[in-house]
Amino acid sequence: MVVHTGRHFLQIPGPSNVPDRVLRAMDMPTIDHRGPEFAEMAFGILENCKAIFRTKGPVIIYPASGTGAWEAAIVNTLSPGDKVLMTETGQFSTLWKNLAGRLQVDVEVIPGDWRHGASATEIEARLVADKQHAIKAVMVVHNETSTGVTSHIPEVRKAIDRAKHPALFMVDTISSLGSIVYEHDAWGVDVTVAGSQKGLMLPPGLSFNAVSDKALAATKTSKMPRAYWGWSEIIEANKAGSWPYTPATNLLYGLKEAIAMLQEEGLDNVFARHLRHAAATRAAVRAWGLEVFCADPSEYSAVTTAVLVPEGHDADHFRKVTLEHFDMSLGTGLAKLKGKVFRIGHLGHFNDLMLMGTLAGVEMGLDLAGIPHKAGGLLAAMDVLKGKDVVPMQRSAVA
Numbered sequence: 072m073v074v075h076t077g078r079h080f081l082q083i084p085g086p087s088n089v090p091d092r093v094l095r096a097m098d099m100p101t102i103d104h105r106g107p108e109f110a111e112m113a114f115g116i117l118e119n120c121k122a123i124f125r126t127k128g129p130v131i132i133y134p135a136s137g138t139g140a141w142e143a144a145i146v147n148t149l150s151p152g153d154k155v156l157m158t159e160t161g162q163f164s165t166l167w168k169n170l171a172g173r174l175q176v177d178v179e180v181i182p183g184d185w186r187h188g189a190s191a192t193e194i195e196a197r198l199v200a201d202k203q204h205a206i207k208a209v210m211v212v213h214n215e216t217s218t219g220v221t222s223h224i225p226e227v228r229k230a231i232d233r234a235k236h237p238a239l240f241m242v243d244t245i246s247s248l249g250s251i252v253y254e255h256d257a258w259g260v261d262v263t264v265a266g267s268q269k270g271l272m273l274p275p276g277l278s279f280n281a282v283s284d285k286a287l288a289a290t291k292t293s294k295m296p297r298a299y300w301g302w303s304e305i306i307e308a309n310k311a312g313s314w315p316y317t318p319a320t321n322l323l324y325g326l327k328e329a330i331a332m333l334q335e336e337g338l339d340n341v342f343a344r345h346l347r348h349a350a351a352t353r354a355a356v357r358a359w360g361l362e363v364f365c366a367d368p369s370e371y372s373a374v375t376t377a378v379l380v381p382e383g384h385d386a387d388h389f390r391k392v393t394l395e396h397f398d399m400s401l402g403t404g405l406a407k408l409k410g411k412v413f414r415i416g417h418l419g420h421f422n423d424l425m426l427m428g429t430l431a432g433v434e435m436g437l438d439l440a441g442i443p444h445k446a447g448g449l450l451a452a453m454d455v456l457k458g459k460d461v462v463p464m465q466r467s468a469v470a
């Protein structure tokens with residue numbers, strides 16, 4: 072058995088590294104979830120969460136992984152047989168589509184090549200053609216974690232508005248919330264789905280729905296069977312600082328601390344830090360002579376970079392070598408990208424030297440795994456990190 076010393080490098084795009092502050096905050100006795108101390112904490116968390124989603128409306132917290140919050144978004148608003156429109160951005164949009172299908176939702180998918188984000192133009196064309204308003208929701212993944220492509224959510228909103236279509240707008244921000252600029256209210260999103268283990272720097276186990284008034288109104292006509300996921304019961308219980316069932320008390324301690332950390336740094340600084348680390352990562356990839364999988368520079372993900380390995384080489388073999396030699400986990404290629412790409416996570420609790428350690432591990436791993444590449448990736452990344460260049464904000468930020 073190989074004994075590794077020092078810290079494991081967890082550079083997958085979620086779960087991300089959990090800060091010691093968050094770990095310490097969770098390492099506390101579990102308290103009575105119906106007692107006054109818990110209620111006071113719950114009120115604070117439910118209120119402070121809103122600033123992260125950038126909403127004035129309710130945020131519902133589930134003791135579940137992100138997939139649970141996908142299901143919750145659907146069962147609270149739709150009815151069996153309802154039609155929805157989704158765009159194939161990668162593996163996560165595909166999984167959300169499959170989940171919707173199992174709940175008897177009729178999903179129309181705009182096919183994609185996984186190298187581009189959701190096309191607002193194509194969404195608009197489908198909505199304009201839907202004269203009867205059969206489409207009840209447009210569902211988009213903000214940051215496609217499987218490909219490193221971030222869709223322009225404000226442009227999708229504008230497309231829905233131009234088509235004058237009443238469909239609900241649902242967005243999966245499981246890997247973008249707390250890392251990439253996002254505005255639930257200002258971007259006119261009806262249901263925002265989020266999870267704890269990526270930008271929010273928590274262990275897996277919490278997920279979220281931020282909901283608009285229009286989404287809340289849709290619960291009145293929705294005929295999906297729902298019990299555990301029902302928004303109304305949770306919102307009612309939250310008024311007294313509790314949940315209809317046992318909440319994940321210790322994860323909530325962690326959430327309180329994680330929100331405090333994001334607020335201390337300032338969300339704008341958090342977003343800028345992610346853009347900078349992503350830019351340095353891409354500089355390294357280019358210097359190695361490898362290809363960034365995302366095809367549109369305006370859609371580069373600030374959270375993860377998927378890197379194509381040259382034809383005839385196996386990205387998973389490279390990942391295995393990197394894990395064995397340097398105790399670093401990199402993201403695998405999912406579904407049709409298996410063996411073709413590896414993904415570098417640069418999100419959450421992260422800094423310049425953690426990035427340089429990560430990129431050094433990649434560069435040495437490329438050597439040891441015999442993946443053809445040029446030297447100089449680290450120098451290129453350091454130039455970006457040393458530079459005073461302001462990394463341009465994503466288009467979504469200014470839309």
Ligand SMILES: *Cc1c(COP(=O)(O)O)cnc(C)c1O
Binds near residue numbers: 085138244245266275
């Ligand atoms: C991680 C992820 C999911 C899945 O979340 P789980 O917590 O594994 O259920 C869904 N969508 C995106 C974009 C993700 O990154």
